[in-house]
Amino acid sequence: MTSHGRTDVSPADWLEAMAGLRSEGFVLFDFLTAVDRGATLEVVARIVNPVTRVTAMVWTTLPADAAELASLSDYYLGATWCEREAAEMFGVTFIGLADTRPLLLRASLGKPPMRKSAPLVARAIRDWPGAAQATDDGRQGGNPSRRRQLPPGVPEVFLHDDVNGDVASAELASGDQR
Amino acid sequence: MTLHSIPAPERKYRVAGHPDLRVAILDVGLACCALEVGAAITAGLLVPEGSVDTGPATSEVSVLLISGTVTDALAPAVIRAWGALAEPRLAVSFGACANTGGPYWDAPTVTKGIDQLIPISVYIPGCPPRPEALIAGLARLASTDGPCQSERGDESP
Amino acid sequence: MIPGEAHGTIALSASACTSCMICVRECPTWCIELDSHTEQVSEPGARRPKTVNVLDAFRIDFGLCMYCGICVDLCPFDALAWSPEHDLASTTAAGLVHGIEELESTWPSADCAAEAGTPGGDGSPSDS
Known part of the structure; x- marks a missing residue:
């Protein structure tokens, strides 16, 4: 062709x-x-x-x-x-x-799921295991490599408070585009 | 999407290495994992009853074999298939999708584990599991008190 | 007959794991969990004690795992390896979550590792 x-x-x-x-x-x-x-x-x-x-x-x-x-x-x-x-x-x-x-979809699904603005709720409400940090034994004044880790492929905006209050934090608010 | 009639499981198999066990499989093959069931048959791990001279089986169990991705749209049909199965019956969840949603656990349309809907006796992990894993899982049925067996509370195979 | 290089399951050598979290963070299905803590280790001759990660718990949920092998490929310390072990069926969903002990029990034998051309197989994963 x-x-x-x-x-x-x-x-x-x-x-x-x-x-x-x-x-x-x-x-x-x-x-x-x-x-x-x-x-x-x-x-x-x-x-x-x-x-x-x-x-x-x-x-x-x-x-x-x-x-x-x-x-x-x-x-x-x-x-x-x-x-x-x-x-x-x-x-x-x-x-x-x-x-x-x-x-294909249930009417209750709400937002069209293939829109990028539709939150991937399953990933937003579940704690990402990769966020875990080694707990230090207290003799050190904080972990120098402690920077916030975000799950790959999940836009920060989906981790914001109206999707999941637990994951939300002030540092993410600035990235909220909605 | 509906399945209006669910045929009774007519396919009876002997399980390789477990000559006493006969399983009547209703295969709900919903995605790629279903191929492994066919692979188990062609590899001679699941032997169709009557195809070779086998001795009498001491136990027979009807098995709903759920292999593949269960979507919320299709879940009612899986429940109906389970309801249509004659007792004694057991359900086997084969592969990551049926177990938990697997690679599609984050999809809004996929059921996160068929065990939310019907009682599962044996979970077989894999993506897909090998045919040998299916055999090992079916063999596990013979030695397990699945949810339905404990409901019935009678004979154990 | 299952070949030794078969991707039956994923095994762990806890002694090789440095708790770097790469596998956990790269896992597409989020099926790996790792708990660790840091300890100060004083070595003779060293000016200051060294901070090391100590692995406390390592869990793979084989109900979720899609056996993509990204964790095996990315582990910088070859602490994860494919194993031909396949008989992992469980009667409960929780039984599909394997901890350190179970993950080490499937570490491929030397024969398997040689056939697969992968690391491991130098005896057991660890005795720790």
Whole structure:
């Protein structure tokens, strides 16, 4: 397969761009998902021209706090499944998507779990074993290597007080971006 | 996601090295660990009943073998499978995911240990455990008073 | 037949462990716990006593462990090693948490270690 390359469109042009590619022969829908970039959320769709075996990736960028995009379901029926998944995992609202039932997650889960702002609660509420320090025998005036250790892969913001009061500390507050 | 009918476990096996023990396995294979069950059969560690001439078994137990990642969405089906199993029954948790959630212990959708939902008689650690570990765990069943056996309070295999 | 280099479980040589915490901090599933304290050791000829870490407890929760071997790879002192021991089934979840004694009991024999080309196997992990 060869690649048509990457196409970036504005959210307003999303539907028109996809419809245009479909009329050019990109009739096979492959996947759609989102990428959390912090302030923005990117949505990407990959479609295929099954005759020429050319693939196309179409990207658009949405504001993370108002992630709304026109649904492709009128053009690609297969997009319905991916849009439902992107909706519950990333919190993208697809306008015109008829079937908005959750695919995989319990409704009680709250925040879309694939957003980077969604705390990994399990790691935030459990004490990280790596934070343990050797207790000294008292004859020394403090451990010179005693600096705060943070678990790798858990952003400090998730260790803050509204997630877990125990792990919270003043030194982390300055790192809180919320 | 629902499993509307759970078939009765029909697959009976002899456990290699433990000629007295016959197990009827209902295999709930939910992820990669399930492959090790197949590996145990092809390696001749689990011998299908009747495939070779075996003597009489002195004990038979129905085993719910939970291998793989139990998600909260799928957990009700696992509970139903357990409920459908005929007594005497025991549940075996095979692999890190079934034991505690394993590599997915921090995932919001994964059940942190199937023992929260059904009583487990034997936990087999591993990611995945070797087929030999499955055999060792099943052999442990014969010598253990699992939760259900103590509930029933009758014969011990 | 289980080959000697099989990754059955992870074993500890407590005498080789310096309580550096690298394994604990790098473990992706947070399944290792280590307790230690420091002691002052006076050596003849030394001007000041030396501070050493003393291992008090070392636990691996094999219920959580995903056998990735990062701890084995990263241990600077070869205090952790793969062992072909596989019969570790437990009738309780708590029984999957192994302490120093259990972790040392599975230390690979010299034959296993030679086959695997790994450290260890020079007798037992420690007698301490």
